[in-house]
Amino acid sequence: xxxxxxxxxxxxxxxxxxxxxxxxxxxxxxxxxxxxxxxxxxxxxxxxxxxxxxxxxxxxxxxxxxxxxxxxxxxxxxxxxxxxxxxxxxxxxxxxxxxxxxxxxxxxxxxxxxxxxxxxxxxxxxxxxxxxxxxxxxxxxxxxxxxxxxxxxxxxxxxxxxxxxxxxxxxxxxxxxxxxxxxxxxxxxxxxxxxxxxxxxxxxxxxxxxxxxxxxxxxxxxx
Ligand code: CDP
Ligand code: CDP
Numbered sequence: 001x002x003x004x005x006x007x008x009x010x011x012x013x014x015x016x017x018x019x020x021x022x023x024x025x026x027x028x029x030x031x032x033x034x035x036x037x038x039x040x041x042x043x044x045x046x047x048x049x050x051x052x053x054x055x056x057x058x059x060x061x062x063x064x065x066x067x068x069x070x071x072x073x074x075x076x077x078x079x080x081x082x083x084x085x086x087x088x089x090x091x092x093x094x095x096x097x098x099x100x101x102x103x104x105x106x107x108x109x110x111x112x113x114x115x116x117x118x119x120x121x122x123x124x125x126x127x128x129x130x131x132x133x134x135x136x137x138x139x140x141x142x143x144x145x146x147x148x149x150x151x152x153x154x155x156x157x158x159x160x161x162x163x164x165x166x167x168x169x170x171x172x173x174x175x176x177x178x179x180x181x182x183x184x185x186x187x188x189x190x191x192x193x194x195x196x197x198x199x200x201x202x203x204x205x206x207x208x209x210x211x212x213x214x215x216x217x218x219x220x221x222x223x
Contacts, residue, residue, distance in 0.1 A: 003223045004030075004124035004140075008132035011146035012192060014153035014208065016203050016211055017128040018170045020146070022076065023212040025126040026096075028219065033070060033119050033131045034077055035129035036099075038112055040090035041068045041081045043099040053098050056105040063111050070119070081103065100180045103130075106189035113190075130184055133195035143198035146211070151178055152204045 006025060009017050018034055025032035042063055043053065051058045069080040079087045089095070102108060109131075116136045120127055127136065133143035148156075153176035161168035184192040194200060199218055203211050 005141035007126045007146045008140035009128040013177045014147040014157045021126045021128040021211045030124045033127040037079045039103045041188045042158040043102045053101040060107045067107040083207045104187040130192040131190040135190040145194040145198040145200045148204040
């Protein structure tokens, strides 16, 4: 196993992208890059500074003066926003329900994609998001598109919330996920779509291990 490649994993909310991306990256000793965390970090800063999530120019200016770092640590990836650790605070409902508005602006995406492409310059990466196979790493050697029914995805997020002791409402989660999928899929700037050369995996009735295995199988054909 010598050749280092890029693995792009895209798909809708709670399809299992980050969970399996981490496993695949660990198995191959690759770097995992969570691009959603970058959009979430900018959203957190916009909310904290009362910047309107519909104001594209204000968001672009905010991003220009913002550093977002993804740091690999023993406990997993940490997210630093202007050097402050925001790993936990970028997962609040407030951020989750606003992030797709921030991410729909084309000028915000141009800068985010530029930063993400820098991070992916070196091969040996597993990157997950919505436009990785289509826009960020269009020449990725392995492209995966994960899907699952919205009922299953809402159930997964619900169990995750309950296991962390967070309040959770299954029906509300389902509505929020559907709303985010709709904005992500219908936006003009690099919407969530399956790359023509991506392998689609329906994870609805698959375990995390089975999905990771299926992705590794694609990678082992090449490396
Ligand atoms: O993990 P989850 O599916 O909840 O979302 P995420 O990967 O953290 O991404 C949060 C949001 O950021 C998505 O709903 C998209 O609006 C946006 N995003 C994007 O537009 N492009 C990416 N490459 C990654 C995330
Ligand atoms: O990154 P994304 O939003 O696509 O999803 P995730 O955060 O990786 O996964 C959402 C939840 O579904 C996590 O709690 C995973 O443990 C769970 N999951 C699952 O139950 N079965 C799978 N095949 C994949 C993920």
